[in-house]
Amino acid sequence: MSQFDFIKDIAKYGLENDQNKLLSSLNELIDYSKQNKKVNFAIQLQSILKEAIRHQQTSGLTTIGSLKHQIREQDKEVNDFILEKLTSDYRLKDLVASKNVKDELSYFIEEHKKINFLREHNLPVSNKILLHGPSGCGKTLAAYVLAGELEKLMYVIDLGSIVSSKLGETSKNLSKIFRRAAAESCIIFLDEFDSLGKIRDYSQDHGEMKRVVNTLLQLFDYLPQDTILIAATNQKDMLDDALLRRIDLSIDLELPNKTQITELVNKTLSNTNFAFDNKANSLKCINSSIGLSFYSIQKTLITAIKRSIFELKPNAKQLHPKIKTDNWLDLIKSEKKVLLKNK
Numbered sequence: 001m002s003q004f005d006f007i008k009d010i011a012k013y014g015l016e017n018d019q020n021k022l023l024s025s026l027n028e029l030i031d032y033s034k035q036n037k038k039v040n041f042a043i044q045l046q047s048i049l050k051e052a053i054r055h056q057q058t059s060g061l062t063t064i065g066s067l068k069h070q071i072r073e074q075d076k077e078v079n080d081f082i083l084e085k086l087t088s089d090y091r092l093k094d095l096v097a098s099k100n101v102k103d104e105l106s107y108f109i110e111e112h113k114k115i116n117f118l119r120e121h122n123l124p125v126s127n128k129i130l131l132h133g134p135s136g137c138g139k140t141l142a143a144y145v146l147a148g149e150l151e152k153l154m155y156v157i158d159l160g161s162i163v164s165s166k167l168g169e170t171s172k173n174l175s176k177i178f179r180r181a182a183a184e185s186c187i188i189f190l191d192e193f194d195s196l197g198k199i200r201d202y203s204q205d206h207g208e209m210k211r212v213v214n215t216l217l218q219l220f221d222y223l224p225q226d227t228i229l230i231a232a233t234n235q236k237d238m239l240d241d242a243l244l245r246r247i248d249l250s251i252d253l254e255l256p257n258k259t260q261i262t263e264l265v266n267k268t269l270s271n272t273n274f275a276f277d278n279k280a281n282s283l284k285c286i287n288s289s290i291g292l293s294f295y296s297i298q299k300t301l302i303t304a305i306k307r308s309i310f311e312l313k314p315n316a317k318q319l320h321p322k323i324k325t326d327n328w329l330d331l332i333k334s335e336k337k338v339l340l341k342n343k
């Protein structure tokens, strides 16, 4: 059978309202996709299926309309805090980092790939990871890498909006999200983890922050081993000590050194046919970028490429269009000026 045959069946059974056949066709398509290396598609289908089953179970719980309505409303609320539910194609090779960071991430990935083996030996599995470091150094990228390598669905949570939306309800909302994510054994990505600290500014109730931290401590403790929590922050010192102690692995993603900048530049150019107009100048640019984040360096390089090709003569077909290193250097310098001003 091909993918199209499954889709035809699914359409047919869906329109005929034949739930049993529809479900079995969907499951067949999920297996087929997994076997044909369309793992991300399979994970997304599986998530849709699980959510539908959960909905049916909750609506089947009672015939009282208002309760059904309440459950639907709660679901909607949780969805408001989930920025995205995604699968990822990123792999470790996409992240430039020190050997130590890469090794730590590899071990973490291996633990989850061999989770059953660890369980057989009664060994605990690390599942809570903190990514910290300056902005633009790959915290979000590292989370995507973990989702891609582990072929897991990732919930990206808008912590800022949970904290600020309804005061007094942060704990409740966090619990709902964790419960939902655990049911799907996926990854919970709490970006800007330090925004928890904002509770102190928003809430008049001084006990609120303490309650939220306590809830999180409990949620961390009872997180199933195959559910992964990734928290990211550029202000690690803002985090509560008790929370930090619950983290299994803490990874520092720092500003790049010269070798890492060179690797980033090579990676950025690897899928293109661009080349620098002058090798010595390109090394000068790399030296000048020290102190900038991966993101800023990549941004200036891509801008320099775009400007260089705009200057090409319309019909000039160059095998390796040249990137003007003078342009790039100017962009690096102005990026550094902005950085200094904001300090």
Ligand SMILES: Nc1ncnc2c1ncn2[C@@H]1O[C@H](COP(=O)(O)OP(=O)(O)O)[C@@H](O)[C@H]1O
Pocket (backbone or CB within 6 Å): 094, 095, 096, 097, 133, 134, 135, 136, 137, 138, 139, 140, 141, 142, 264, 294, 295, 296, 298
């Ligand atoms: N360590 C890195 N290796 C490769 N690319 C990086 C790295 N850090 C940042 N980038 C580039 O910059 C972009 C933004 O980085 P991001 O992961 O959002 O940073 P952060 O979350 O730490 O602020 C990435 O999508 C990637 O293109």
Ligand SMILES: [Mg+2]
Pocket (backbone or CB within 6 Å): 139, 140, 141, 191, 232
């Ligand atoms: Mg980020």
